[in-house]
Amino acid sequence: RRCQCAFRKFYSSAVRLKPLVILDKQYPTDEITNVTPAILAKIPMRLHNQANHPLSILKMIIQGHYSDFIHHSSLSPLVTPFKNFDELSFPTDHPGRSVTDSYYINKNLMLRTHTSAHEVEVFGKKEDKWLLTADVYRRDEIDGSHYPVFHQMEGASLFDATAEGMKEVEADNARLESILKQSNIVIDDIPHVSSTNPVQSSHDSVHAELVAKNLKLSLNSLILRLFGSGRSTPLRVRWIEAYFPFTSPSFEVEVFFGGKWLEILGSGVVLQSTLDKAGVQGKIGWAFGLGLERIAMILFSIPDIRLFWSQDERFLSQFNCGIITTFKPYSKFPACFKDISFWTAQDATPLHDNDFCDVVRDVAGDLVEDVKLVKKTAIVPSSSEVTNTRAD
Ligand code: FA5
Ligand code: MG
Known part of the structure; x- marks a missing residue:
């Protein structure tokens, strides 16, 4: 009941009509404004850029793995619904657009719900290989592994859609396959394409299969790098057919950890229309979106997703740049x-x-x-x- 009262108070018309100040800029509000003070307070924190924070340590480890990729990590979380949804071919009735699922500043501006919101923008810079780390916002449930603000890392790789370009993909596939063959990892794979997870009509099916295979090998090798060291039992990874409006074929990946399968990412072959909108021609490629908290919780043994927001020294002092350490739990209450x-x-x-x-x-x-x-x-x-x- 106390929660409902606070909610009603915040949404009383007097507050709603007031402009909001976000990252030092003022924005008008309107009848669909639903961003709360608690969410607004998180926007300047940018945990993924805070030195020695487990999320920034994880970001740097992944950036080290994809060493020839360009990095972006300071893009504003304020985007238009067009950028978050329409540019990525979300249907007009997609539930993610609703005010019950996403945070709106006003009807023309929202908090990005995923890092994919920047795909057209970054592909438009004519960058073929890039990573992008950012805070994302969803009106989601709150429990030990969900939080309304979390962090994603988007990664993408484009190749020339030519015989030469495919030779590059094949060479990379052979390199990655030989690394994975020698390691202690069990991969539960699915076909690269199928009737329910199809090649796009504008793609050559041989090209699309090679690119989907490259996506899987590349992510399997990242997962091995993150979770593979010092294990007595094989690392178990499971690929699952998925659907995203902006990729086809599409996949999700789960890792078996602590007796449970945990979904850590979504991915797929980039929709050609996304590249068209970015003005990219003659290319084919893949993209993925990793949930950073989910991975960091496993790597650092952090039991609760809320702890990432702690400014308590007992939390922050446990992590050192570049190193994965095991979190030592402490009381939820201050000393x-x-x-x-x-x-x-x-x-x-x-x-x-x-x-x-x-x-x-x-x-x-x-x-x-x-x-x-x-x-x-x-x-x-x-x-x-x-x-x-x-x-x-
Ligand atoms: C996406 O957000 C897609 N943009 C991913 C993608 C990128 C697909 C590029 C294709 C190409 P999804 O909603 O499944 O997909 O989220 C991706 C990951 O974010 C999930 O696997 C999960 O690890 C993490 N995640 C999702 N919701 C939450 C949440 N509320 N709290 C913490 N982590 C979350
Ligand atoms: Mg998902």
């Missing part, structure tokens, strides 16, 4: 320090520090992490004074 004065009668048996610790343990149990003696004195207090010991 609370108490000063306690404790005294004994003059004629009593002297109190050992450990006796005092036992008293604390008896009363507070494991809630107390640390007890420190601040000062011990033999001075007998007058009736209005006590000696101070301090227990933190």
Whole structure:
């Protein structure tokens, strides 16, 4: 009920009519504005660019793997619905467009729901191989692995749609296959194309199959790089037929980790109409979108997706640039320090520090992490004074 009240208060017409200031710029609001203060507060944080944050460490590891790709990581999250949906051939009645699923600043501006929103823009720069990391926003459920703000990394690779271009793909496929053959990975594969996951009509089917195969090999080798080291059991990866309005054929990938299959990415052969809109001609290629939190949760053993937003030193100090370390859990509550004065009668048996610790343990149990003696004195207090010991 408290939540509903806050929601109604925020959406009262007085607030709604006020312009919103986002990243130092003012934007008008209208009857479909539904972005909340809690979401707005996340926009400047750009966790993927914060040094030593697990998301930025992961970003850098993936960038290192795709070393010949150009990187983008500072594009504004504010995009038009046209860019987020129409440019990518989403049908006009797609549920993702609704105000119940996406965050709108006003009817002409929204928070991107995926990094694919920048595909036409980046392909338009005539870049063939690129990665793009960004914060994305969805009015999703909140639980241990979903959050309304999360981070994706988009990757794309284009090749000349010619015999020469396909030779390049074949050579890369052979290189990747030989790496994967020698490693401890079990891949549950599906056909590169099928009647339910078809080649686009404008594509040569041999080209499309080679490119789909390159996409799979490339992602399998990335997954091996991320999850493969120091394992006693084989790494299990599963490819699943999927549907995205802007790729065909399309795939999702799941990794078996901690007894569960976890979906980590969506991918596919880029729709030719996306490249047409970007003014790219004579090329064919693939794209993927990785969920960074899902991968980082596994790699760093971070149990809850909300922890990524923590500014608590107990979280941030655990991660170092470029290294995957295992997260050590700590209390969800901030540390609370108490000063306690404790005294004994003059004629009593002297109190050992450990006796005092036992008293604390008896009363507070494991809630107390640390007890420190601040000062011990033999001075007998007058009736209005006590000696101070301090227990933190
Ligand atoms: C997409 O967002 C597509 N844009 C991916 C894509 C790119 C397909 C390029 C084809 C070509 P999807 O909605 O499945 O797809 O999200 C991709 C990944 O983001 C998921 O696999 C998951 O790892 C992560 N993800 C999705 N929703 C959430 C959420 N609420 N919280 C955390 N991670 C999420
Ligand atoms: Mg998905």
